[in-house]
Every structure is written in structure tokens, then in C-alpha cells.
Amino acid sequence: MTDKHPKRPRDPNQLARSIVDLATGETEDKKPLASARKGGLKGGKARAKTLTPEQRSEIATVAAQARWKKGG
Numbered sequence: 001m002t003d004k005h006p007k008r009p010r011d012p013n014q015l016a017r018s019i020v021d022l023a024t025g026e027t028e029d030k031k032p033l034a035s036a037r038k039g040g041l042k043g044g045k046a047r048a049k050t051l052t053p054e055q056r057s058e059i060a061t062v063a064a065q066a067r068w069k070k071g072g
Contacts, residue, residue: 009015020026048056
């Protein structure tokens with residue numbers, strides 16, 4: 001889960017400093033590059049294409065066992 005906004009400092013002085021830094025351009029917003037996000041989104045599909053049906057089944061079985069072991 002990715003937050004849209006970066007975590008803000010609790011200390012008012014640090015918060016003010018971070019706001020001033022952003023406003024003056026001393027620090028940049030840390031946002032992922034569009035190309036990196038695009039590559040990440042298609043990574044799972046590309047990996048699934050290269051796996052054999054047996055490998056996919058084994059991965060799914062291990063994942064299901066982990067979910068059941070975890071409980072609810």
C-alpha cells in the first residue's frame with residue numbers, strides 16, 4: 001500500500017523546515033518515475049508467462065498454505 005502523501009514529521013519545527021525546503025526547491029518530492037511504475041505493473045504478468053503450469057501451481061499451493069497457517 002503506497003501513501004499519496006509522504007509521512008510528515010510530528011515536531012512542528014521539523015514540519016516547518018520540510019515545508020520550507022519543498023517550497024524553495026531544496027528538496028524534491030519523492031515520486032516514482034512513470035517508467036519504473038509501468039515496468040513494475042507488468043512484471044507479474046511477464047513472470048507468469050515464463051513459468052510452467054506446474055511451477056505456477058506449486059507457487060499457488062505454497063501461498064495458500066501460508067494463508068491458512070496465518071489464521072484469521
